[in-house]
Amino acid sequence: MSLARRLPTFYAEGDNGGRRPSNLPLGVLGLSLVFLVPGMGAAALVEWGSSTSHEEWSLGVSALIALFLGVVLVLGTRFPSNPRPSAVFPAVVWTWLGCSVIGALPYLLSGAFSWSNWDSALFESISGFTCTGSTVMGDIEAHGRGLLMWRQITQWYGGMGMVVLAVSVLPMLGVGGLELMNAEAPGPDSDRLAPRISGTAKRLWLLYVLFTLLIGLALFLVPGVGLYDAAAHALTTASTGGFSPYSDSIGHFDSLAVELVIAGGLIVCAMSFAMHYRAFTGDFGAYRRAFDQMLFLKIIAVVTAAATLLLWLKGGSAFGLSLRDGFFNTVTLASSGGFANIRPGGLGDFAQWLPSGQILLALLMLIGGGVGSTAGGMKVFRFNIVMGHTARALQLAIRRRAVLPVKLGGRIIPERIVGRVLAFVTLFIITCGAGTLIVSALGTDPVTAASGALSAMSNMGPALGEAGPASNFTVFSRPARMVLGGLMITGRLELTAVFLGVAMIVRRGIQPLRRRR
């Protein structure tokens, strides 16, 4: 406790009268670090049990570091009962940064990346936690199974989110918990599944675990897929992450059944978990009411058809093959999974598709999955609102005095939310453009830079151009990778939390200077 009191208490709220400092960011970070320990432990067990390289100590040591830091932070701080927004956003940012740094330790300790190459380890970790799935590991199979399993597990944690996990055991947070959850994935719908927000978080995580188990079981039932493969891919399918312990990813199996199971899993997990939960408890109308989630399915259907036709008629491939690869790549890009499906004779390398097909896929990346899911991107919900607003503006140009609401499936969307969504889209595009400018300034060609930035922002994984699914992100220079890592966190936290969190952190940081003056 005395150590904890010496920790910087930037966000301490009020005079504590000698009690533990009330510090939300450090507390949530600590709790998240504690939650990482079982994952590291499981990966260490896999390494111990199956790998020949025996690097379990690196995972074990990382787990101990995470446990120590986490316990110190949790015991040293007190969770405020009603945190202010100025503490909520930094909490999310610190949590994600801290987890990414600690999550990079196993890569460094095991020697997968040398210490001088620390930024690559951090990139791999960020790409994991943000469910992006871009990799800078050259020869993936050369590493121990446990380390690769840790890679998969980071994505699984990031899928539903560490902050949501932390909120699920913090009933004292009250409304602040909802704000925390919204800050991590600020979907405009704050669906409450239980009277307490921690109960909602718990239910979401349980459903997430259940989906992971189901996908794993389905994969395990496919002949030729072992337990390890099934577990590894189930973790990254449920989180729509896209990491795979094989450098040729799904193409390693060259199996239609595996593709179908993973595509099915991606579609389910790229739709609102709250909606699934309602359906699970018997309210099947939840599917019908969720207009935007159904629109997501329609988008997949339309783009699959378009991609198939393009590959078949313009690309000159066989119809069956076009349909198979058109469908899988559409699903994996729409759900921001980003699994590569490079197999001999296949069309999985979409960076080699016709330019028109690639533009379709980039559009899918931009739109993203359903709100309230593990998928990334702009989200269909926002896409829908933006279109509604634009159609309204066209109407208003000739009927200026009309009062028209923006509707989503018959439901009127409040203007507040419309405004927020429009601002989000502006920020998304500007951030993406700024990222592209920096990355291309660091010596990457525009197609690779722009698609890389978009892919990072929408947590996709592979990009177009040189960084396609058959390649990896080592084509970017090291500073460019750091920029992309920043974009990944920005995209995963849906911009607001990162911008406001960083602004708060900077403001707190310079406040002492201001006071002195």
Add this chain to the structure above:
Amino acid sequence: MSLPLEGAGALEAGRRRSPPLPVSASAWAALTCGAFALAAGFTSLGGGASVAFLIIGGVCVMAGIPASRRFPQQSDLQPARSAFAAVVSAWVTMILISTLAYLATGATSSFQDALFESVAGFTATGFTAFEDVESLPRGLLLWRASTQWMGGYASLVLLICVLPIYTPMNFIASAREGAKPVGALAGGSRLRELLGAYCALTLFCGGLYAAAGMGAFDAVTYAFTTASTGGFANHAAGLSHFGSASVEWAAVAGMAAAGVSITAVWWALRGRARALWHSFELRVYLVLMLVAVLVVWGWSGADGVTGLRHAAFSVTSAMSSTGLRLADWASWSWGLQFLLLAMIATGGMSGSAGGGFRLSRAVPALQYAYRELVIQLHPNTVHVVKLGRKSVSEGSLSFLNAFQVLLGIAVLLGAFGLALAGADLLGSVSGAISALATMGPAMGDLAPGFDAHHLGGGERGVLMGLMFLGRLMLYPVLITLWVLLPRLWRTGLEGLGNRHPEWKFLPQRGGRRL
């Protein structure tokens, strides 16, 4: 051109009947085109093209005179739908006349080439479909340049006089220089002021070129394409044909001036330099341009004054969407090329004939996004978005956001279309942006070294559509296509009139029907 005067929507009894606005706008367009065609005909007197130009000019003037007897009044503009239809039909008329002129004068035998050249001309885009420009007779060169000049003026009329009435873009010509109300087309005085300012701008460009040592003919044509931010050149090598630094500096000054709002030019003519300084957008424009020039200069690593000149040329050409080219920027570093593309997309001041998103929209759009961030931290805050000292209304912001989305959709669809037609990925995306901003050259397959004569029919079709959409600021075209054409099909031209039962359901307000 037939004029359906009799059957046209009759206004109130006792008032003189005037043709529907789309008809009279087309007639005015034909009249202007005719005048320029006559000028082109006299320029190339004795050549083969001369007769064709004189005939076309004569017919256009004769056809245009009857319907343009009466100048469009403010009240004519009232139904927004008819004004939008008028804008579209005026442009279509001009493009068709020009296409006919190219075919009749034998500049090209291909309809596609003629149409593309006309669209590029009247949208003031720097794409050309003609392979060998230098072999064209003088009359045709003058005609090419004047299509851009007319297109530039028409777009200014659209921006200053028509659009602000119907879309809440009244901040379009902002701050002090907009103190005189924009959007008032009172008896044409506004149009005349606009024309005066535009002519002064052209004279300025032409004077600079002449002073830099250009011949009279070249000075006039290049002044036409510079002042209109068009970008057609009389020479295959563009301005580098002259090999003179002073000509290039003249072009830099001309393009920078062409990207300035025409209302600012008007105030400058009135000797109100102080008022200019109060224009927030002008300050943003100048500062951004200066910074961009310095960045490009430093980044490109070109040495000394030549490097500065090339940087200034490229930046002013991109920001004003002129599309005149000097250095082949396909050989630049990737980052610089992308920066240039970003400048093309942003564009110049909103009251100028240039293209792109425009600064006076980009600044409030950024502030709007920032405001939403602040509101999440302080939910009860009241934050007014301002452009300089002038607040921007919520309606404008809402419209602005929609406009931004529409542009995004147009770029995406255009890029998809270009890619389908066979362009590479880089070329199709950058080409869509560049065509929508009425700039011209882009990257990849559409890099400055290439020109439209290399492109296939599909690509040209998509580019033409994008140029047209971008020049007409999307709204008039979209509304004409989605709302008006289906109604016109049912009701004929009368359906555009105020009193047609088709529009009875619309809300009405004291004499002004919208």
